[in-house]
Amino acid sequence: MLIEHSIKIKELNLSKKDIYISMGYRNDTPDKETIKLIDSTLKEISEITIVRYMYFISEVQILSETDIKIGENIFSLGRKIGPYLGGIQKACLYVSTAGKEFDEYLGNLKKSGDIMKEFIADSIGTVLAELSSSLIANELEKSYNMKVSSPYSPGYCGWDIKEQKKFFSLFPDKPCGITLSDSFLMFPIKSVSGFIGLGNDSFKRPKHCDLCNNLLCFKRRATN
Amino acid sequence: MADSNKLIEFIATGKLEDAKNLLNETLAEGVSPQEIIDLYLIKGMETVGQRFEEGKAFVPNLLMAARAMKACMDILKPLMKEGSQKTLGTLVIGTVKGDLHDIGKNLVASMLEGCGFKVINLGVDVSGEQFVNAVKENNAQIVCLSALLTTTMNYMEEVIKTIEKEGLRDKVKIMIGGAPVNQEFADKIGVDGYSSNANEAVILAKKVLNIC
Ligand code: B12
Numbered sequence: 001m002l003i004e005h006s007i008k009i010k011e012l013n014l015s016k017k018d019i020y021i022s023m024g025y026r027n028d029t030p031d032k033e034t035i036k037l038i039d040s041t042l043k044e045i046s047e048i049t050i051v052r053y054m055y056f057i058s059e060v061q062i063l064s065e066t067d068i069k070i071g072e073n074i075f076s077l078g079r080k081i082g083p084y085l086g087g088i089q090k091a092c093l094y095v096s097t098a099g100k101e102f103d104e105y106l107g108n109l110k111k112s113g114d115i116m117k118e119f120i121a122d123s124i125g126t127v128l129a130e131l132s133s134s135l136i137a138n139e140l141e142k143s144y145n146m147k148v149s150s151p152y153s154p155g156y157c158g159w160d161i162k163e164q165k166k167f168f169s170l171f172p173d174k175p176c177g178i179t180l181s182d183s184f185l186m187f188p189i190k191s192v193s194g195f196i197g198l199g200n201d202s203f204k205r206p207k208h209c210d211l212c213n214n215l216l217c218f219k220r221r222a223t224n
Numbered sequence: 225m226a227d228s229n230k231l232i233e234f235i236a237t238g239k240l241e242d243a244k245n246l247l248n249e250t251l252a253e254g255v256s257p258q259e260i261i262d263l264y265l266i267k268g269m270e271t272v273g274q275r276f277e278e279g280k281a282f283v284p285n286l287l288m289a290a291r292a293m294k295a296c297m298d299i300l301k302p303l304m305k306e307g308s309q310k311t312l313g314t315l316v317i318g319t320v321k322g323d324l325h326d327i328g329k330n331l332v333a334s335m336l337e338g339c340g341f342k343v344i345n346l347g348v349d350v351s352g353e354q355f356v357n358a359v360k361e362n363n364a365q366i367v368c369l370s371a372l373l374t375t376t377m378n379y380m381e382e383v384i385k386t387i388e389k390e391g392l393r394d395k396v397k398i399m400i401g402g403a404p405v406n407q408e409f410a411d412k413i414g415v416d417g418y419s420s421n422a423n424e425a426v427i428l429a430k431k432v433l434n435i436c
Contacts, residue, residue: 023284115294115334116288118330119331122327126327155373162375181322182322183375185323189324
């Protein structure tokens with residue numbers, strides 16, 4: 001069963017801390033003036049943006065340390081993600097987007113030349129796109145009496161981004177208005193795809209940065 | 225007398241209105257635009273850059289400073305004689321074909337612009353041909369390539385080949401950056417420089433052009 005949600009930002013419990021981290025503040029807080037600008041930008045975005053996400057649950061078979069079968073499709077997740085999927089029985093596949101209205105808003109900001117506001121809006125858009133995984137995980141925990149895994153996305157941590165094509169073939173055409181480019185990226189830009197595993201026992205969870213070798217990442221120390 | 229030294233701190237802390245006001249006062253006292261740039265504005269950018277290196281300033285602080293710098297430059301430019309306006313150089317920047325991640329690239333562009341380069345930002349999903357055309361049209365001295373995907377970073381080599389094919393390789397320096405890219409990759413594909421952040425990118429751009 002395909003589930004689809006459209007949510008206004010006002011209805012979301014958006015964490016300011018997540019926005020600050022997305023902007024690169026690590027564990028610090030911006031100065032008053034910047035906070036004011038973040039608040040007013042968020043207000044503008046709230047007026048035009050609707051976060052959309054879509055998901056469905058499918059049976060899963062573990063084929064090897066690296067490969068799983070979702071429905072009729074085999075996905076090769078790689079050696080990094082594979083070990084965290086022990087005990088997976090079902091998978092919730094999702095796509096999510098901050099929408100084309102957001103892309104347009106950001107495009108206009110770019111033209112205005114206000115680089116600080118553009119950066120803030122860009123960072124808020126990232127938070128909006130990434131929010132769905134936790135919303136969906138909450139819904140899953142409520143609806144199924146099962147444990148949920150961390151979210152994993154095609155392209156992340158050794159999972160070949162080319163598998164986006166197979167991934168999208170499992171959804172209706174243009175889910176939530178998202179299209180896939182020749183290089184397997186999604187439009188609108190602020191979109192994500194991924195899955196969350198479901199099983200009876202708790203999943204092994206990677207500590208936030210365990211799977212990624214980007215030692216210079218601006219998020220690294222903030223979340224560790 | 226205006227305490228023009230404060231301009232350095234206003235730029236470094238991104239205090240746009242304060243910076244503009246003090247800039248106007250300094251101008252009214254007869255200090256030339258070029259002196260203001262050299263003595264205060266660039267020093268302000270160097271100060272925030274230093275703080276960033278020391279972990280005392282964050283990415284948004286760099287941007288705030290670049291924004292204040294740009295606002296001041298917008299006031300000064302019309303006052304300077306055509307031709308006397310010094311830019312450190314012209315560069316073309318873009319995220320390579322197939323890639324859409326551009327937050328970091330835009331930061332690099334803003335910092336370079338704030339620090340006195342003329343920047344042509346081609347956006348995302350930029351082909352080798354588009355880079356070459358922009359270099360020709362703008363007589364650019366540097367091409368900056370950004371990629372955030374391991375798949376698209378390989379396209380950087382394509383861009384370099386296109387630049388070579390057009391006979392431009394001796395005329396432009398090439399700089400690369402983005403999360404999956406590192407010095408080793410930069411050496412492998414034979415570019416002139418790599419940096420891991422927007423602040424270093426400015427230092428690097430000056431280095432490849434032998435400024436400073
Ligand atoms: C923000 C982000 C997003 C955002 C928004 C992107 C956007 N354009 O708006 C969202 C959430 C939408 C997103 C989605 C996806 N993303 Co993403 N994303 C990131 C993330 C977390 C940060 C990128 C960023 O903005 N960093 C902040 C800036 C300031 O840093 P930066 O880009 O590194 O730039 C600095 C330096 O690198 C350098 N620099 C950059 N360019 C240049 C150029 C030159 C010339 C120089 C000198 C220096 C330089 O200076 C910059 C400033 O200091 C990275 C992980 C990471 N830490 O890099 C993943 C990452 C890039 N994403 C990844 C992936 C796979 C995706 C998705 C495909 C996942 C999915 N299936 O949903 C999607 C694709 C989206 C789409 N539309 O198709 C992977 C790529 C893997 C790979 N190596 O191939 C990464 C690395 C995550 C990971 N851990 O694996 N993403």
